[in-house]
Every structure is written in C-alpha cells, then in structure tokens.
Amino acid sequence: MATTGSKLKAAILVVSETASEDPSTDKCIPVLKKVFGDLGNDQWEVSETEIVPDNTLAIQKTIKYWTDGPEPINLIVTSGGTGFATKDVTPEAVTPLIDRHAPGLIHGMLTTSYAVTPFALMARPVAGVRKKTLMLTLPGSPKGAKENLEAVLKLLPHACIQAAGAESRPLHVGGVEKLEKDAGISSGGATAEERPQSNDPSAGPTRRYRSSPYPMLAVEDALKLISEQTPAAAVLKVPVDMRLSGSVLAEDVKATESVPAFRASIVDGYAVKIPATGKFEKGTYPVSIISHAQPGEVKELNEGEIARITTGAPLPPGADAVVMVEDTVLKSLTEDGKEEKEIEILTDEIKPNENVREVGSDVKEGEIILKKGEGVTVVGGEFGLLASVGTTEVSIYKKPVVGVLSTGDEIIPHNREGPLRLGEVRDTNRPTLITAARSHRFEVIDLGIVSDKPGTLEQSLRDAMRKCDVIITSGGVSMGELDLLKPTIERSLGGTIHFGRVNMKPGKPTTFATVPVKDNDGKPVTKSIFSLPGNPASAVVCFHLFVLPALHQQAGIKPLGLPRIRVILDEDVRMDKGRPEYHRALVVTKEDGLLYASSTGGQRSSRIGSFRGANALLCMPQGEGSLKKGEKVEALLMGKLGEVER
Ligand code: AMP
Ligand code: MG
Numbered sequence: 001m002a003t004t005g006s007k008l009k010a011a012i013l014v015v016s017e018t019a020s021e022d023p024s025t026d027k028c029i030p031v032l033k034k035v036f037g038d039l040g041n042d043q044w045e046v047s048e049t050e051i052v053p054d055n056t057l058a059i060q061k062t063i064k065y066w067t068d069g070p071e072p073i074n075l076i077v078t079s080g081g082t083g084f085a086t087k088d089v090t091p092e093a094v095t096p097l098i099d100r101h102a103p104g105l106i107h108g109m110l111t112t113s114y115a116v117t118p119f120a121l122m123a124r125p126v127a128g129v130r131k132k133t134l135m136l137t138l139p140g141s142p143k144g145a146k147e148n149l150e151a152v153l154k155l156l157p158h159a160c161i162q163a164a165g166a167e168s169r170p171l172h173v174g175g176v177e178k179l180e181k182d183a184g185i186s187s188g189g190a191t192a193e194e195r196p197q198s199n200d201p202s203a204g205p206t207r208r209y210r211s212s213p214y215p216m217l218a219v220e221d222a223l224k225l226i227s228e229q230t231p232a233a234a235v236l237k238v239p240v241d242m243r244l245s246g247s248v249l250a251e252d253v254k255a256t257e258s259v260p261a262f263r264a265s266i267v268d269g270y271a272v273k274i275p276a277t278g279k280f281e282k283g284t285y286p287v288s289i290i291s292h293a294q295p296g297e298v299k300e301l302n303e304g305e306i307a308r309i310t311t312g313a314p315l316p317p318g319a320d321a322v323v324m325v326e327d328t329v330l331k332s333l334t335e336d337g338k339e340e341k342e343i344e345i346l347t348d349e350i351k352p353n354e355n356v357r358e359v360g361s362d363v364k365e366g367e368i369i370l371k372k373g374e375g376v377t378v379v380g381g382e383f384g385l386l387a388s389v390g391t392t393e394v395s396i397y398k399k400p401v402v403g404v405l406s407t408g409d410e411i412i413p414h415n416r417e418g419p420l421r422l423g424e425v426r427d428t429n430r431p432t433l434i435t436a437a438r439s440h441r442f443e444v445i446d447l448g449i450v451s452d453k454p455g456t457l458e459q460s461l462r463d464a465m466r467k468c469d470v471i472i473t474s475g476g477v478s479m480g481e482l483d484l485l486k487p488t489i490e491r492s493l494g495g496t497i498h499f500g501r502v503n504m505k506p507g508k509p510t511t512f513a514t515v516p517v518k519d520n521d522g523k524p525v526t527k528s529i530f531s532l533p534g535n536p537a538s539a540v541v542c543f544h545l546f547v548l549p550a551l552h553q554q555a556g557i558k559p560l561g562l563p564r565i566r567v568i569l570d571e572d573v574r575m576d577k578g579r580p581e582y583h584r585a586l587v588v589t590k591e592d593g594l595l596y597a598s599s600t601g602g603q604r605s606s607r608i609g610s611f612r613g614a615n616a617l618l619c620m621p622q623g624e625g626s627l628k629k630g631e632k633v634e635a636l637l638m639g640k641l642g643e644v645e646r
Helices: 017-021 028-039 056-067 090-097 103-116 118-122 142-163 175-182 219-229 381-388 429-439 454-467 485-492 536-554
Strands: 008-015 044-052 075-079 127-130 133-138 235-239 269-272 283-291 306-309 321-324 328-333 340-345 368-370 393-397 402-407 444-450 470-474 496-499 511-518 524-532 564-569 581-589 595-599 616-620 632-637
Touching: 008 028, 008 056, 008 142, 017 044, 028 044, 028 075, 028 142, 044 056, 056 075, 056 090, 056 133, 075 142, 090 133, 103 118, 103 127, 103 133, 103 142, 133 142, 219 496, 219 511, 219 536, 269 283, 269 340, 306 340, 368 381, 402 429, 402 454, 429 444, 429 470, 429 536, 444 454, 454 470, 454 485, 454 511, 470 536, 485 496, 485 511, 485 524, 524 536, 536 581, 536 616, 564 581, 564 616, 581 632, 595 616
Parallel strands: 008 044, 008 075, 075 133, 283 306, 402 444, 402 470, 470 524, 564 595
Antiparallel strands: 127 133, 235 393, 269 306, 269 321, 283 340, 328 340, 496 511, 511 524, 564 632, 581 595, 581 616, 616 632
C-alpha cells in the first residue's frame, strides 16, 4: 500500500481502437505522465500503463486487475471512449465497478474545461471509488485529458489517502483551509482571478443563483471603479471648423499670428503725425491719404498732413495717433466737390498711439491662447480665439462612440402600430437613452432590440464592439434565468465584470464591464459595457449617474458627470430605509435667489413619468421617515434650472 513514506501509485488506461493496434500512435500516456510529474508535487508515481480497445470487458478486466489485487493502485485514470459515438463505452464499463460515486470530481473537470470550450459538455465522464482505488475517466484527446487531469489533480491525494483507508482525522487538523493550502489551492477571498462568476445559462432555472454573487458596492466605489477602468481618451488631429465646438483640446495651442496683425485705428477719424517737438498743434491740415479697412498698401504720412481713416483700417506708416472724427470739421472740398481737401483739427490733446491698436495687443504671436484640457465650448469664445489667429488644425480628444440597445423578448419598437399582445412592452429605454446621450453631444448608434437568446446577445455585442467604444444595454441584469448580460459578457466575450450590484435606488443591478478586443488595425483596445436595469426610470438614473461621467472622462471633458448643487426642499421627501435614493425632482430659483426642489411624484423604478419635468436627481440619504421641507440636500442637475413665475 503506497500511502505513507513512498509515493501514491497511479495507473493510466488508454481506451482506443487505434492505439491498441499500434501503441506508437498513442499520445495520451506521455502527456498524462508529464502532468503527474509537473503538477503532482512529487506525490505520484505512474506505476502502470495499459492500452485497450473500446471493449467493455477489456476495460473492466484491466481495471479489476489493478483494483482487486493485494497491492491496489491509488488512482486509475482512463482516457478515451467517453463521447457520444456508439463505440464509446468507457463510462458504461467503469460505472458498474464503482462502489461509491464522486460527482464532485466530474463537476470540477467539466467546469474547468467548459471555460475553455463548450464542447467539454460532449464528454460523459464518471468518477468514483472501487475498493481502495479512485477512478476517473478522462476524454480521449490528449489536450482534453490533460486539462481535465490538471483541473483536479491537486485535490486527488487527499481523496486517495482517504479511499485507501488511512486514518483521516489527522488530515483534517487545520480544517479545509489547511487541506486546500497543502493542495496549493484556495477557495476564499475574491482575488482578480476568483471573482464571482455569473450564472451558467445552460444550467437552466433550477441551477441559477438565488441571490446575486456580486458584492454590493457603494455608489462612490462603483464610480471609482468606472474611472479606473475607463480607457484613456484617444487623441485626434482635426481641422478647425464649426464641428469643433464641444471638443476638448489635447494640446496647448500657440498663436501663429498676432492680433491685430497691423497697427489699426480704433475709431473713425484722421491719422496724424506728431512733430519732433512732441506737441501736435490744432489747425487745418490737408488730407493726403485715405485708409479704409481693406487689404492693400498704404502710403507714408508726412508731417503736416493727415490721413482719413476708418475703424479697423491700417495706420499709414509714419502716423502716430488718430483724432476722432467728432473732434474735426470739414474745411474745404476738392475741385470736383467729391472729396475732402482740408480738415480742421479742433483738439491739441493728442498723445502718441492714442486710438491705435498696436500689433499683437490682443494676442501676441507665439503666446499660448488655449490650454490642453480646455473645452471649445458651445458659447463660441474659444472657437473665435482659434479663428482669430488663423489656427487650421488642433489635437482634440476623440469622443467615444456610444451604442445603445434594449434587451428582452417582450420588448417591441415603441412605435409599432396596433394594440399590445399580452406581455408586450414598448421599448422606452432605447429612445430615452439615445436622446440623453445625444443631448450631451455624443455620437450615438442605435443598436436596436436584442432578444433573450445567448447566441443572439453575444453576436449583437460583438457587432456593437466593432462600431462603438461604449455600449449601453438595458434589461437582462436582474435575477431571472433569462438574464443573460453578465454570463454573456463573462463567459462568451471574455470580459470582466467590475461590479454587478450597487447600493442605490433605483438601479441596484447596474453592471459595468470591460472587454479587451482588437481594433481594425489589430491594436488591443478596451470597450466598456454598461448594462443598466430594464426598468426605465432605473436605466435613466443610472445613465446620468454612471455612464455620463465615463463618457466625459473618455472624451477628456471635466468636471465629470452632472454638476452637483445644494438645494432646499420645498416639501417633505420620504427616504428609503435600505438604500440611498436618487429622487427625481424639479429645482427652481426663487426670488430670494436660492434653489428649491420639489418631487416629481411616484418614484417607482418602472415609472418613466417620474422624469417628466424633472431637471435634477436629489441625492437622498437612506433613513427612516422624511427629510423635511426647508432642509438642504445635494442634487445632481440634469437640465436647465426652472424659474418660478413672478
Ligand atoms: P429585466 O431586467 O430585463 O428583467 O427587466 C426589468 C423590467 O423592465 C421588466 O418589466 C421589463 O419588461 C422592463 N423593461 C426592460 N427593458 C425595457 C425597455 N427597453 N423599455 C421598457 N421596459 C423595459
Ligand atoms: Mg429582460
């Protein structure tokens, strides 16, 4: 008996027609031996190997030879014959030999290989103990056999020792944790590799979780995770044109020209030359030059002459200042009577550069006119500044492209004609979320309605990730067996769910995930998926609270998300006992200049009407009873402030 001092004995039985005829074709024995060697902690010795055809009696005979003798083997692994082909009989051969079944090991093997390929489910493994020997049937492909053995090998010494009849109590000193530690595995503590996993949709309603496996996060923690996981804003060179408004600059912009680019007059009047004495005399002067605000050369002005000049026109070279037309009178006309000949200047209080805009006095060439991170706002000032110095191209942060889809077999287009059939629900979320994202000036792609079928959802999300940077879905994140978002993201798309539950009302099941993919050039990029709850009011609250800050961050827009203000309650507002609540409200300014908030009424998460007329979300703390009229509370401002009629 090989349980103490020496190593545990393992036997490998390959069940294969081909390999039994020509053992050189077998690849399983060397692969499995290597697994015992590499991962077996020096605890195993593969003492027997055998190859038999797919024949029940041959399989049973070999196994019994190893299990029923005086020196039984500790572990028998078979490889092959576990599929659905008619010749596959290994499970049927092994099952009658089992005294005690070990379904846990089967589950362990299937779970691990299912994560690699859904085809793992096409194996029919059995596991159990015969007399003092543990038996395990592995698939026939060397890769599959290896993966399955690797999945459970570390757990087997303990099982084999117990099966062999060793006194098991000492092994339990230190409990399961110690056993796990000895085996080099762990089940507790959610490290990155051991996050909670979503329901396995193929397991059906009876096997789904009955409470969410995702930890409940505080809103602040959820926002922090979003901020950490949101990809950095991409930078883009774009021409300076009208489309620029709403963008954020990704570089400091320097003026390549001065404004004004020439000495210009600030008024309509007469440019004069101040004599060397430094004192300009009143009197009558001939008009020798006319300078209009138009391009072209202007002659030099001599002492004793003046130049008629219009606002914004270039001063003639030699001119020192401009006298306003109001301080002059017309003295004489030219012979044809069409032009001014002489002008009397009525003032002698003229200083050099009076009424003159010097070159670069508005903007100097080379000066930084706009800083990285500054927005080209819709108000227009920044665009004007860029235009004034002739900037043709700037670097901006590329705004993420947003995709919006609704999920649910019951959801129909909102404008489908005719009465509803029982169970049908008009799509409220998609048009509302699209409108909300567009109102914040993001490009939005309408991804339609997706049914609650795993393959369909997976395909829709894959297509969406090709076109969009951020995908917003609604529905399918509750606890129903058809709630497929989380499993599809985790199990089919290889994404990471950063959170799947948030302590808030409405919007508890809000889910945020990222999926690593390659862009069209093969470059690795990260796509974000916000899976919002299906109830319309929840979806819209969560858009404002979670999606908008992420979109802002990815577009380089600051501050992130909705502006926070403090408002005075204009009526009592009930609190929720269990969770902080985002209560839809109308905030108005009153004559005293302060902000007052009143509720929009029923706050049930299905009632989109709670957003009607709302311009703010009151951040209500959790608690008993109500916050009273006159108390102050924080609010997130979604729209324009209202004004009470006066
Ligand atoms: P679910 O999270 O998918 O179970 O959805 C929760 C509730 O929201 C159900 O009553 C759905 O019918 C409803 N719902 C889901 N999506 C939408 C939608 N796009 N428009 C309106 N109601 C929806
Ligand atoms: Mg649904």
